[in-house]
Amino acid sequence: MKNARKEIQRARMWRYFLDAATEVIEEEGLEQVTIRKIAKRAGYTSSTAYNYFKDLSHLKFFAAMRFTTDYISELPLYLKKGTNTIDSWLYSWECFCKHSFNRPEIYAIIFMDDLGGSVDELLEDYYEIYQEDLIGLPEEIKPIVLELNFSKRSMLYLQKAVDEGFILQKDVDLLADMTLMLWKGMMNTVLNQRRNYTQEQAASQTISYVYEMVRRVVVPDKQNEINYVPN
Structure with missing residues (x-):
């Protein structure tokens, strides 16, 4: 008691x-x-x-998480647009880019900043308090949302693409790491104002790069099954 x-x-x-x-x-x-x-x-x-x-870094992290509820609530809708795992994964990137470049300072804290400790523990603490943020999420999506290591998050999802024959097992880590680096590079560009991108341009350019990276690793016989087209 x-x-x-x-x-x-x-x-x-x-x-x-x-x-x-x-x-x-x-x-x-x-x-x-x-x-x-x-x-x-x-x-x-x-x-x-x-x-x-x-x-302060922990307080900022927890506060920043309060601004991700729109992304989390929209993610299942984007995933449903895909007819296969690769398409769904690309749509999930579209959703993530839309929200992350709309609030770059928020998403940089969550996915890029040094928080001086275990991010997994911070996330666990957060969802102990805000369990309602996970209500309504499909069970297969919860492991993705609860994984803050973005590269690992991609690996978890892309494993299904291996089972479906779209990519080889040896390319899962490569695709997960390279796409994360693409996003981080664009995020740094935006945050440091190195180029005059609008939020929409930054999101569109990033998803185009991710799409091109995907096309390079998908096995040839499966190329024509990718229905996603970047805006």
Whole structure:
């Protein structure tokens, strides 16, 4: 009973602080998030905030996750568009690019920044508090959503493409790693304003690169079964 009360209290405090962090991000931007500012808005001291979050990077990570609910809710719809695993995987990339380049600073924190610890543990902590974010997700999609290592996430999904004969086992790691590097390269380009891409251009260019990479590894006899066409 005592542990149950403690967990309820922890969940309640998390929501106070993350609601405050979300408000600051929406009003002032991610770069304005500080422990002191979030604690004050939540009605507590900074020392209280540190009782629940190891450091600012962790608080930013958890707050950033609150902005991924649209992506998570749309992902199953995109996956359903595909008639085979490769098509579905390309549609999932389309969904991810659409949302990640719409909020690049959010997705960079989640998938690129050094968080100084186990990302798996952070994600587990997050979904313990926000279990409702997973409600309604098909069971086969939950392992993808719950895996923050994007390369590993792709490997999990692409394994089915091996079973369907679209790609060889030896190319799974290559395809997963190379497509992740393509996205990270474009994300760095956008964040550092190296090119004048709009959000739509960055997303479209990235998915085109991913598509070309896929075409290079799909076995010749299966090429004509890929129905996905980049916009």
